Amino acid sequence: MTPIPPNRTRGFTLPEVMVATGIMTIVGLMIFLVLNSGMVLYAKNTAVNTAHQQARAGVERIFQLLDLRPQIADEPDAVELPEVRGEIELRGVRFAYEERPILDGLDLHIRAGERVALVGASGSGKSTVTRLVHRLLDPDEGQVLVDGHDVRLVTLQSLRSQVGAAFEESFLFSETIAANIAYGRPDATRAEVEEAARVAVPTTSSSSWPMASTPRSANAG
Ligand SMILES: Nc1ncnc2c1ncn2[C@@H]1O[C@H](COP(=O)(O)OP(=O)(O)O)[C@@H](O)[C@H]1O
Numbered sequence: 136m137t138p139i140p141p142n143r144t145r146g147f148t149l150p151e152v153m154v155a156t157g158i159m160t161i162v163g164l165m166i167f168l169v170l171n172s173g174m175v176l177y178a179k180n181t182a183v184n185t186a187h188q189q190a191r192a193g194v195e196r197i198f199q200l201l202d203l204r205p206q207i208a209d210e211p212d213a214v215e216l217p218e219v220r221g222e223i224e225l226r227g228v229r230f231a232y233e234e235r236p237i238l239d240g241l242d243l244h245i246r247a248g249e250r251v252a253l254v255g256a257s258g259s260g261k262s263t264v265t266r267l268v269h270r271l272l273d274p275d276e277g278q279v280l281v282d283g284h285d286v287r288l289v290t291l292q293s294l295r296s297q298v299g300a301a302f303e304e305s306f307l308f309s310e311t312i313a314a315n316i317a318y319g320r321p322d323a324t325r326a327e328v329e330e331a332a333r334v335a336v337p338t339t340s341s342s343s344w345p346m347a348s349t350p351r352s353a354n355a356g
């Protein structure tokens with residue numbers, strides 16, 4: 136019989152009983168003890184355990200997101216939006232988040248090339264208007280048109296590749312400025328990236344802002 140370990144005060148373990156009664160061999164018991172101590176060590180290693188649990192929860196969440204079906208998708212007979220000139224029209228647009236009305240019959244007509252500022256208190260619905268234009272949201276009533284095309288009737292790809300939005304809370308990857316500007320079109324040429332920067336910030340000149348070589352821009356920094 137193996138001696139009782141000092142921290143054990145009563146009884147025998149099942150494997151020990153099995154050895155004593157001949158159901159398990161000594162070799163079997165040794166294998167059991169080695170495997171068992173490994174399991175106990177693993178369970179006690181809370182750092183490994185916690186990291187494992189967190190990684191598992193993270194992976195499950197990622198797959199849940201990947202499995203989501205977007206509520207806004209192409210209509211079966213959606214057509215390609217031709218090259219955009221820039222006319223935007225909202226006709227009698229009503230929109231509510233859940234039960235909360237935000238836009239109550241908005242009419243808006245912006246001609247191609249025109250610059251328009253929507254001014255209003257924080258939370259009045261300005262960003263909601265832009266989300267309707269590239270169809271992150273659909274209106275409850277009314278129509279949103281780009282160059283006269285109802286955005287519901289064109290493919291999302293052709294719409295969103297031509298209508299951009301720069302929100303106040305942009306995310307910057309820890310990359311060069313040029314790579315951050317071009318992340319939606321990794322094949323964009325240096326000249327195209329500089330043109331995009333110049334349109335966004337008219338005072339930009341390529342010599343004063345070495346975008347490709349500027350080491351790293353980082354989020355919130
Ligand atoms: N996804 C959302 N779900 C519910 N309410 C939202 C959502 N997005 C915005 N809102 C609410 O809708 C209102 C208008 O939001 P928004 O268009 O972002 O306003 P603005 O850009 O004018 O500050 C705000 O009260 C905001 O809290």
Ligand SMILES: [Mg+2]
Nearest residue numbers: 258261262263
């Ligand atoms: Mg906003």
